[in-house]
Amino acid sequence: MITEDFVTTSVTPSESLATLSPVEVARLQDASQGGLYRLFRQCCLAVLNCGSELDSTKMVLERYKKFDIKISQKHRGLQLDLINAPASAFVDGEIIQGIREHLFSVLRDLLYIGDELDDYCHGLDEGGTITHTVFQILRHADVFRPHVKPNLVVCWGGHSIGHDEYEYTKKVGYELGLRRLNICTGCGPGAMKGPMKGAAIAHAKQRIRDARYVGISEPGIIAAESPNPIVNELLIMPDIEKRLEAFVRLGHGIVVFPGGAGTAEEILYILGVLLHEKNNELPFPLIFTGPEGSEAYFETIDRFLRKTLGDAAAKRYEIIVGDPVKVALRMEAGLRDVTAYRKATSESFHFNWQISIPLTFQQPFEPTHDNMATLNLFQDQSPCDLASNLRRALSGIVAGNVKEPGVQAIEEFGPFELCGEPDLMDPLDQLLNSFVQQRRMKLNYQEYTPCYRLTGVAGAIA
Numbered sequence: 001m002i003t004e005d006f007v008t009t010s011v012t013p014s015e016s017l018a019t020l021s022p023v024e025v026a027r028l029q030d031a032s033q034g035g036l037y038r039l040f041r042q043c044c045l046a047v048l049n050c051g052s053e054l055d056s057t058k059m060v061l062e063r064y065k066k067f068d069i070k071i072s073q074k075h076r077g078l079q080l081d082l083i084n085a086p087a088s089a090f091v092d093g094e095i096i097q098g099i100r101e102h103l104f105s106v107l108r109d110l111l112y113i114g115d116e117l118d119d120y121c122h123g124l125d126e127g128g129t130i131t132h133t134v135f136q137i138l139r140h141a142d143v144f145r146p147h148v149k150p151n152l153v154v155c156w157g158g159h160s161i162g163h164d165e166y167e168y169t170k171k172v173g174y175e176l177g178l179r180r181l182n183i184c185t186g187c188g189p190g191a192m193k194g195p196m197k198g199a200a201i202a203h204a205k206q207r208i209r210d211a212r213y214v215g216i217s218e219p220g221i222i223a224a225e226s227p228n229p230i231v232n233e234l235l236i237m238p239d240i241e242k243r244l245e246a247f248v249r250l251g252h253g254i255v256v257f258p259g260g261a262g263t264a265e266e267i268l269y270i271l272g273v274l275l276h277e278k279n280n281e282l283p284f285p286l287i288f289t290g291p292e293g294s295e296a297y298f299e300t301i302d303r304f305l306r307k308t309l310g311d312a313a314a315k316r317y318e319i320i321v322g323d324p325v326k327v328a329l330r331m332e333a334g335l336r337d338v339t340a341y342r343k344a345t346s347e348s349f350h351f352n353w354q355i356s357i358p359l360t361f362q363q364p365f366e367p368t369h370d371n372m373a374t375l376n377l378f379q380d381q382s383p384c385d386l387a388s389n390l391r392r393a394l395s396g397i398v399a400g401n402v403k404e405p406g407v408q409a410i411e412e413f414g415p416f417e418l419c420g421e422p423d424l425m426d427p428l429d430q431l432l433n434s435f436v437q438q439r440r441m442k443l444n445y446q447e448y449t450p451c452y453r454l455t456g457v458a459g460a461i462a
Contacts, residue, residue: 006066006084011095013078013104020078024111025071036110039219042404043110043236044069046223047102048082048089060223061404080107102227102234105141109236110219112140130362134237134245135351141235143214143250144350150338152212153331154184154251156266157191158259158440159225168291168324169194169257175328176255177202177211181335184251186243187215187234188225191257196230214250218243224402239364240395244269249352253285253334255327256317258297260440261401264431265394267301269361271309272387274316278356283341284316285334292322300434307427308390309383360388367396367406369413372452377420377428390428393418397432400451401442407451415453425456 020028031037045067049060068083080103082095089099138144153176157169173183173195183199185192196213203211215231218240227234237243247254248270256267267288274284288298298319305313320327339349347354365371376389396416399406410416418425432452435441441448 005087007087007090007093008083008085009090009093009095010079010081011100011103012080013100020071020073020111022073025073028071028107028111040106040110041067041069042223043106043219044080044103045086046226047099047106047234048086049223049226050089050096050099050102050229096229098229098232102231105234106236109137109141113137113236113238127357127359127362130242130359131245131249131353131357134242134249137237137242138235138246138250138351141233143233143235146348146350148349150252150335150342150349151180152182152184152214152251153195153335154247154254155191155195155257156186156247156254156259156263157194157257158263159186159188159190159192160260160440160442161190161258164291164293165258166190166194168289168322170198171324172255172257172289172327173198173200174202175324176331177208178206179328179332180206180208181328181331182212182214184212184214184216184247186225187217187222187227187231189228191259191263192225193228193230194257195255196228200230216243216246216250220399220403220405223404241362241364245357245362248273248355248357250350252338252352253331254287255331256286256288258290258294258440260435261394261397261432264301264304264435265391265398267305268387268391268394271305271313271316272384272391273355273357273361275309275313275382275384275387276356276358282355283334283337284355285331285338286317287320287327287330288317289320289324289327290322295321297434297438300431304427304431308424309387313383313387358384358388360385361391365392365395367392367399367409367416369409369416372396372416372418375418375420377418377424379421379424386424390424393428397452410451415451417453417455419455422456425454429454 028036028040045060045064064086066084070081072079072081089095169191176183177199183196185195212233213230214233215227216235216237217227218237220240222236235246237246244266254270256263270286273279288301290297298321302314302319318330342349345354375393377393400410400416436448
């Protein structure tokens with residue numbers, strides 16, 4: 001059944017997951033607190049809502065409140081019944097093939113995370129168990145290419161960026177693609193879509209038929225950042241921390257475009273990891289880049305990082321403005337170093353086992369008001385630990401901006417309180433204010449109301 005805005009139909013998998021057990025079907029249809037139904041429905045709605053400019057989970061769920069999804073086992077195999085699904089996911093009554101594949105990627109990852117990984121890693125410490133979990137999820141999704149030289153470039157950046165910045169991300173992606181490099185992003189719009197779009201054109205010109213556009217998301221954010229149409233390998237990690245670890249373990253280098261709080265969180269994550277003493281000699285190309293006119297943005301980022309983490313952090317990244325070719329050449333050179341290092345150390349090309357990720361970056365952080373208020377935002381700690389706590393602060397702000405539980409908590413209890421010494425809080429205040437002034441916090445907002453309040457710094461946002 002098709003109406004102007006909604007479609008009710010059934011779809012079957014094209015390749016994998018042809019059958020499920022009765023137990024798996026029951027878990028996915030169980031609407032109780034212990035069931036997967038609510039999460040499964042929300043993630044599937046995000047996939048079907050591909051291309052939407054909404055970045056509020058609450059708004060997406062309200063707009064499609066009559067959407068439902070049912071699972072049935074027919075004699076011919078698995079079938080998903082879509083009820084009142086977004087019409088934009090269909091063409092002439094048929095579901096778009098890429099969206100169909102993404103639906104079953106969601107199904108694959110949610111079931112595997114819930115069923116296969118419980119109590120799996122006997123004999124490992126907590127950090128080793130988390131890394132092994134990330135490895136198992138990625139392997140189960142068949143994303144590894146074991147004998148291919150490092151060529152997967154992770155691109156981070158804001159989902160809410162201007163036209164000039166978006167066009168620049170496409171140009172960088174194009175130059176990377178011409179050099180036969182593949183792209184991995186957070187799978188959403190803006191700086192997550194642009195590099196893939198540019199690379200797709202370059203890959204077509206180079207007649208590359210197996211190009212990769214890997215999108216890595218997590219349940220808390222996928223409804224606010226629906227997968228973009230170019231993603232051809234979609235992964236749903238259990239939480240933001242495993243999502244970030246997946247980027248670092250799977251990717252071989254990172255390009256960071258302008259963004260907001262989420263991008264700052266990602267920067268703090270990778271720099272905090274690279275500042276760990278065990279990673280001092282590990283090659284990992286990290287480039288910050290944007291179009292002409294973005295100098296002030298990167299000056300703000302650079303100043304914040306130097307004031308909080310020190311000059312040692314600045315040695316781990318390079319800033320390139322307005323030069324997509326230079327970005328691609330520097331990344332290509334960096335990947336040659338990565339290849340040489342992994343050959344010399346007999347390390348795998350497809351999974352970065354060598355990088356040491358401290359447990360504080362791996363443990364899931366729940367951004368409650370109490371947890372945000374008690375973060376250690378003082379300088380009596382190592383740069384690595386400070387980066388971890390600053391990342392958690394930014395993660396909480398992202399949750400308060402776009403994630404359903406965080407938005408609800410802000411509505412009920414008011415803004416998160418962040419307290420620290422002025423030497424840290426002042427640069428953080430300046431950074432966040434710059435995001436607000438540049439409209440980088442949310443997509444298309446008319447007036448942004450901060451979900452946070454800083455104390456311990458003069459002129460903090462109230």
